[in-house]
Amino acid sequence: MVIDPATTFAIVGYASCSSFMLVINKVAVHFLPAPGFVLFAQCMSSWIAVKLAGLLGLIDVDELEWPKAKAFFPVAAAFLACIFANIKTLQFANVETFVVFRASTPLVIGIAEWWFMGRELPNARSAAAMLTLCAGAVFYVLTDASFKVDPDVSLGYAWVVVWYVIFSFDQLYIKHAVDTVKMRSNWGRVYYTNLWASILLFWLTLATEPQTLTAMQWTFKPVAALSLSCAAGVAMSYFAFLCRAAVSATSFTVIGNVCKVVTILINVSIWDKHASIEGLGALFLCLVAAAAYEQAPFRRKEAASEKERILQSEVEMGLGKDDVGESDTERAASSPERARPR
Secondary structure, eight states: OOOOHHHHHHHHHHHHHHHHHHHHHHHHHHHSOOHHHHHHHHHHHHHHHHHHHHHTTSSOOOOOOHHHHHHHHHHHHHHHHHHHHHHHHHHHBOHHHHHHHHHTHHHHHHHHHHHHSOBOOOOHHHHHHHHHHHHHHHHHHHHHSOOOBOSSHHHHHHHHHHHHHHHHHHHHHHHHHHHHSOOSSHHHHHHHHHHHHHHHHHHHHHHHOHHHHHHOOOOHHHHHHHHHHHHHHHHHHHHHHHHHHHSOHHHHHHHHHHHHHHHHHHHHHHSSOOOOHHHHHHHHHHHHHHHHOOOOOBOHHHHHHHHHHHHHHHHHHTOOTTTTSOOHHHHGGGSGGGGSOO
C-alpha cells in the first residue's frame, strides 16, 4: 500500500506528538499537581494561539459559526469524557491492565467502521496484525508487570467497560465530524474543539482545584513545564485532526496504540523502571504488527458513487482537489449516507 506524502506527514506528526505528550504531561503534573488545570491551560492556549495566528494572517482559521460549533461540541465532550473514564479506570486498575484493553480496541472499531461507515472488513493480513498487536501487549504485561484490577472486581471492570464504550464512540464520532463538517482548514477543527473543551474545563478546574492553584508557588520550573505542555498541546491537536482526516478510524486507533508502545519504550529508557528482554521483545512485536496493518478500503459501490458526487460538487462550487489535504477516497466518506448500516 502506497501512502502519499501528506498522509505520511500527518501520521509521523501525530505519532511523534502522541509518543512524547504523556512524558511531557508527566513532567508538567509533577511540578504543577493540578492535572485539570494543566489540561485547561493546554486547551485554552491552543484555541487562543490558533485564533491569533488566524487574525495575523499566518494561517487560515474558520470563523465562529453556530452550526460548526454545534457539530464540534460532542467532539469536545467525548474527548473530556474519555479522559475522565481513563482516570477512573487507572484508579481501579494499573496502567498495564489498561494497555491490554486498549490494544483490543482496533478490532471493535474495525467492525464498527464496516457497519456504520461504509468500509470493508479488515482483510486477513490486517486482522492478523491487530490480533498480534493485542497479543504483544498482553505478553508485555504478563512479563513486565502485574496484571490486576481493584479487589472490587465489579467496580474495576465497570470503569473499564465505560472507558471502552466512550473511547470507541470518540474514535468513530470524531472521524464522522472530520469527514462531514466542511471546514476551510484543519486549524478550524483545532479551534472549535479546544474552545469548547476549555469552556467545560474552566468550570471543572474551578470546582476541583482552586486550593492547589492558590497555594502554588509559580517558580520557573512549573511555569516552564506548563508552557512546554501547552506548546505540545497545540501541535498534538493539529496533527491529531490532520491524521484523523487522512486515515480511517481503525487506522488512527492502531497508530495510537503504537504511540503507547513508543511511550513505554521512552519511559523505560528515562525512568527507573526497565523492561525485561522478553518485555522489549513483546513491544518490538507490537511495532512489527502495526507496520503490517493495511487500512480497509471503502466498499466499492459506495466509494465510486460518493466519489463521483463529491467531484461534481467540487466542480459546481469551484473548489480545488486539495482544499483540506484529504485524498479523494477519504472525502468520498463525507456523505451522511455512509453512516447507514449495510
